[in-house]
Amino acid sequence: MSALIETRGLTRRFGAKTVLDGVDLSIAQGESLCVIGQSGTGKSVLLKCILGLVPPDAGEVLWQGAPLAPRREAFLARFGMLFQGAALFDSLNVWQNVAFRLRQRMPARAAREIAVEKLARVGLPPETAELMPAELSGGMAKRVGLARAIADDPQVIFFDEPTTGLDPIRARAIDALIRGIVTETGATAITITHDMASVRAIGDRVALLAGGRIAWSGPVARMDDAPELAGFLGRPVAQKP
């Protein structure tokens, strides 16, 4: 698999604090990568650097083998995001939220039709389309956020703490939806999470961000053997015979 997104020596300081200290990360086309790390280690800053919302002090981000920065608009058009807390627009109803980007290039009726299709994909019935965000439960809002993230058939989807604030049953349901959608669409997924059950359900590969660098990266199937991840898994690392 060739790299779809690559960060090379990504470095970012805030004042005297070096948050990212040369992050090298490669995400293959169609891969589902989970980025884990303790609170405050720079996961969000890494995401923002990839998106171009925070300029790095050094290093670069490549997309399809060439610098992303000059092609940021094209990249953003192929990218979807599920925000932490769903981040729906309060003044728009559900289908208008889902179809927000589609509305820029198609009439309302066509956009609504796609929105209803995407709502069905995340397990929400057509009646949901006319509800306002204030009428939704946390789990429903997350599903609407997910429908919005996939509305425009993105090549890359970012999931920012997708299960935060959900009870375990709803969290596992969101994980299953994410895994299903990623597999079915072939999208490349980058998930930031603290939830190791989510990592197991969603990820092909996991990368640990610590000390401003990728301290460990490997297949999810191998994470139980990595001493670097012991603290996250909440138990001793399996002893090799």
Ligand SMILES: Nc1ncnc2c1ncn2[C@@H]1O[C@H](COP(=O)(O)OP(=O)(O)OP(=O)(O)O)[C@@H](O)[C@H]1O
């Ligand atoms: N705009 C900014 N100005 C100053 N410091 C910042 C800014 N953005 C982030 N930081 C600092 O960078 C560090 C990393 O923050 P970041 O939000 O990326 O952590 P995180 O790993 O995503 O944490 P969490 O898991 O709690 O969301 C923190 O110390 C934070 O205070």
